[in-house]
Amino acid sequence: MRWLETGRHEKPERLVAISSNRMREGILHFGYKAGICLVFAALLPLGAAGAATVAPDSVRMSDGMVEASLSGAPGDPAAGKKWFTGRKLGNCLACHANQDAASQPFHGEIGPALDGVADRYSEAQLRAILVNSKAVFGDATIMPAFYRLLKDQRVRKEFDGKTILSAEQVEDVIAYLMTLKE
Amino acid sequence: MKTSRWKMSLVGALAGGLLLGSQALALPEGVDTVEVMAASKDHPLQEIRSGWNYRSPETQSLQSDDFENPGFIWVEQGAELWETVEGTEGKACATCHGDAAESMAGVGAAMPKWNEKLGKPINLEQQINACRTERMGAEAWKWESNESLSMTTFVRNQSRGMAVEVQTDGPMAPWFEKGKELYYTRVGQLDMACANCHQDFYGQRIRADMLSQGQSNGFPTYRLKWQKIGSLHRRFKGCMKQVRATPYKVGSDEFLALELYVNWRGQGLPVETPAVRN
Numbered sequence: 444m445r446w447l448e449t450g451r452h453e454k455p456e457r458l459v460a461i462s463s464n465r466m467r468e469g470i471l472h473f474g475y476k477a478g479i480c481l482v483f484a485a486l487l488p489l490g491a492a493g494a495a496t497v498a499p500d501s502v503r504m505s506d507g508m509v510e511a512s513l514s515g516a517p518g519d520p521a522a523g524k525k526w527f528t529g530r531k532l533g534n535c536l537a538c539h540a541n542q543d544a545a546s547q548p549f550h551g552e553i554g555p556a557l558d559g560v561a562d563r564y565s566e567a568q569l570r571a572i573l574v575n576s577k578a579v580f581g582d583a584t585i586m587p588a589f590y591r592l593l594k595d596q597r598v599r600k601e602f603d604g605k606t607i608l609s610a611e612q613v614e615d616v617i618a619y620l621m622t623l624k625e
Numbered sequence: 626m627k628t629s630r631w632k633m634s635l636v637g638a639l640a641g642g643l644l645l646g647s648q649a650l651a652l653p654e655g656v657d658t659v660e661v662m663a664a665s666k667d668h669p670l671q672e673i674r675s676g677w678n679y680r681s682p683e684t685q686s687l688q689s690d691d692f693e694n695p696g697f698i699w700v701e702q703g704a705e706l707w708e709t710v711e712g713t714e715g716k717a718c719a720t721c722h723g724d725a726a727e728s729m730a731g732v733g734a735a736m737p738k739w740n741e742k743l744g745k746p747i748n749l750e751q752q753i754n755a756c757r758t759e760r761m762g763a764e765a766w767k768w769e770s771n772e773s774l775s776m777t778t779f780v781r782n783q784s785r786g787m788a789v790e791v792q793t794d795g796p797m798a799p800w801f802e803k804g805k806e807l808y809y810t811r812v813g814q815l816d817m818a819c820a821n822c823h824q825d826f827y828g829q830r831i832r833a834d835m836l837s838q839g840q841s842n843g844f845p846t847y848r849l850k851w852q853k854i855g856s857l858h859r860r861f862k863g864c865m866k867q868v869r870a871t872p873y874k875v876g877s878d879e880f881l882a883l884e885l886y887v888n889w890r891g892q893g894l895p896v897e898t899p900a901v902r903n
Binding site: 530534536537538548549550551552553585587588593596597598599600602603605607 | 811812813814815816817821822825826829830831832833865866869870871
């Protein structure tokens, strides 16, 4: 899948179209657990810490979009830029170049450059891409899913049962991506 | 940068054309690799390229000059060990095998090999240890110990310039299949398979690193980052850790199968041991 050779900005649209079926399956799959989660949420006292956080397997995705904030609150773009460039967390820069982060050396060439990405995608679409890139771009994508739990994949102990980014961090990165306009 | 890469691949294409079908490749002194080889028809890649092609000119020139190549310290240590008598039988490797330049030429290019007695393939590190324990009455060397690395590097160096060629049929077939499966299986929290990086994106940068095809023809390889020579299985481990997976153990059946399969993907490339990588 060396699509980089065929022009950077064509493919994602096509892929989003292809994957909307996958999305619908996604809702069916997630629906049941989301239901349980709603019950729990109703039992919790209003305003309890974490009550608003959507668990990885309860994310509602439809038509390539995740509408609701995963943390229940807006993200912080400055923090998002840190996760975007930091090698330990998002490390988005490993694969994506981005003019806005020009002060950082070594931008990757694996994915499209993310300049102006907010002009191409809505916040809800970006959230879907970050939560589960596979559901948006197809199973073959190299891009990791940042808010999904994997089973039986030899995940190293210190990362097992954890998503790559937390709900808050995903929201921070989205807030940052939303500032990338051309 | 752009032009020189283009030129390189042109030269490479010519070299590849000329070399098609030839078996052992005699290389001019100081040149340790050819740039392109046409892949066989059932190969997933159109062209196969040594990792040498993806390294900086500085790293390449370190490898091309035997006096500057830091990997040669291990070749020299290996040469000494070759003559060293050890174990209860009072033998050295040289006692049975004589002059390595003759007896070992080609051996390292064709590993892993089927071993009837074990009922499984055996790779170079393991064969060296089998000789030590069974014929010399000496202790097996620990994987990645200086001794094991030196001897493996020395023996493989005797095949430098010869084409990698491994058996994949007969009893090797299930091992080949297992290796192939591992190559395409996503692992770790980052959810990536070898193929995601080394098949789909070779020639592109992942952060500062230019991805290669993940070929094995240079191993054991001197890595500037390690400041040391390292085995192929150590590299496999590193790649698995990088995607936050629990690696298999060095010398495990899984890595043995993967080694067989990866070697096959580089079939025809000349052995470069000791290669230099960053």
